[in-house]
Amino acid sequence: MTLVGPSLENARMRVHLKVLHLRRALTYRSAQLEEASLDDAVLERFARKHGETLLALSDDELVAMTEDGPKIAKMPRIAAIYLVSAASSMVEIFELAPDSYLFFQWRMNAASSTAENDKNRARPFWVDALEEVARETWWQGIPLEGRWYLRLVPEDGGAAFQILRSARS
16 A cells, blocks of 8 residues: 555544555445444444445445535435355455555544434534545545445454545546
């Protein structure tokens, strides 16, 4: 991974943008969430139960440009949900293609992602993080294209949340 630029220090989070050079496709199969909620704790529990999860975010009006820069005005919609799959699986397959992806990661664990914490937030933390990534890429003039993805990787009793989007050269 390559550091893209300086971190953004603000009251909510520190954003370290990196580039993930994916050398081979990651193969997934279609899945569905067991709960309607997209709160951080729900997504973390889902990833811990089912393994690596990729949420493809709907492109329609996801990031809106305002006079203050990019903002996420409403809760993003999920276009599709995928779980890691063996290439020989007989179910619908999706591949995250080899490419260079803008990459931002943070950790969630059971202590920091509880129903009590989530209900006190206006929206899930991952949506705030997505907005900060969109704003930082805009400030740095980093060209991106394609769909935004939220990837959840179970590790050490919690989950790593990752925001990905294809970075144009």
